[in-house]
Amino acid sequence: EAGVAQSPRYKIIEKRQSVAFWCNPISGHATLYWYQQILGQGPKLLIQFQNNGVVDDSQLPKDRFSAERLKGVDSTLKIQPAKLEDSAVYLCASSPPRPWGGTQYFGPGTRLLVL
Amino acid sequence: GESVGLHLPTLSVQEGDNSIINCAYSNSASDYFIWYKQESGKGPQFIIDIRSNMDKRQGQRVTVLLNKTVKHLSLQIAATQPGDSAVYFCAESRSTGTASKLTFGTGTRLQVTL
Numbered sequence: 001e002a003g004v005a006q007s008p009r010y011k012i013i014e015k016r017q018s019v020a021f022w023c024n025p026i027s028g029h030a031t032l033y034w035y036q037q038i039l040g041q042g043p044k045l046l047i048q049f050q051n052n053g054v055v056d057d058s059q060l061p062k063d064r065f066s067a068e069r070l071k072g073v074d075s076t077l078k079i080q081p082a083k084l085e086d087s088a089v090y091l092c093a094s095s096p097p098r099p100w101g102g103t104q105y106f107g108p109g110t111r112l113l114v115l
Numbered sequence: 116g117e118s119v120g121l122h123l124p125t126l127s128v129q130e131g132d133n134s135i136i137n138c139a140y141s142n143s144a145s146d147y148f149i150w151y152k153q154e155s156g157k158g159p160q161f162i163i164d165i166r167s168n169m170d171k172r173q174g175q176r177v178t179v180l181l182n183k184t185v186k187h188l189s190l191q192i193a194a195t196q197p198g199d200s201a202v203y204f205c206a207e208s209r210s211t212g213t214a215s216k217l218t219f220g221t222g223t224r225l226q227v228t229l
C-alpha cells in the first residue's frame with residue numbers, strides 16, 4: 001500500500017514570498033491533516049479535513065495560511081506571505097475512517113526555509 | 116543529514132541492550148496512545164499504539180505500557196539495534212466524532228552505541 005505522498009520535499013523562499021505544498025493521502029483515508037514541525041519539537045496540528053470539509057482549523061494562522069481539499073482526496077497548503085518563523089517541516093497525515101484506532105500515518109514532509 | 120530535535124532529552128543505549136523511553140500525558144479523555152519514530156529527514160513513522168482500556172501491548176521487539184493512574188506511557192525496545200536510533204514521540208489521541216486529534220509529547224532522542 002502506498003504511503004502519504006508530499007511534494008516538494010524541500011523549498012527555500014524569501015520572506016514575503018508565497019509557497020504551496022501538496023499532499024496525496026493513503027487511498028481510502030477520509031481524514032487528512034496538516035502539521036507544522038519546528039526543529040526540536042513535536043508536530044503541531046494546523047488543519048484537519050474530513051473528506052473535503054474542515055473539521056478543525058483553530059491553530060491555522062488564517063491571515064497567511066490557507067488550505068483546501070476540493071475533491072476530498074489531494075490537499076494543498078499555502079502560505080502567503082511567508083515569514084521567517086514559518087521555517088519548519090510541514091507534514092501531511094491521513095487516517096482511515098472509523099471504526100479504527102487513533103493512528104495517523106505521516107508523509108515525509110516538506111522542509112521549508114524562509115530567508 | 117538534517118537533525119531532528121537538537122535539544123531533546125537523549126537516551127544512550129548500547130547495542131543489544133533494552134531501551135525504555137518514557138512519556139507523561141495530560142488528557143484523561145484520550146482514548147488511544149501512539150508511539151512514533153522519526154528518523155532524520157523523514158516523517159514520523161507509526162510503531163505501536165494502545166487503547167486506553169489496556170495497560171500493555173506487545174509488538175515485534177517493542178512493548179508499550181500504559182499507567183492511567185499516573186498518566187504515564189512507556190515504550191520498551193528489546194535488543195536495541197543501530198537502526199533504532201531516532202527521535203521517539205508519544206502522542207495521545209482523542210476522538211473527534213469521525214476522526215481523531217493527536218497531541219504530541221516532547222520527543223526523546225535514542226542513540227544506540229556500538
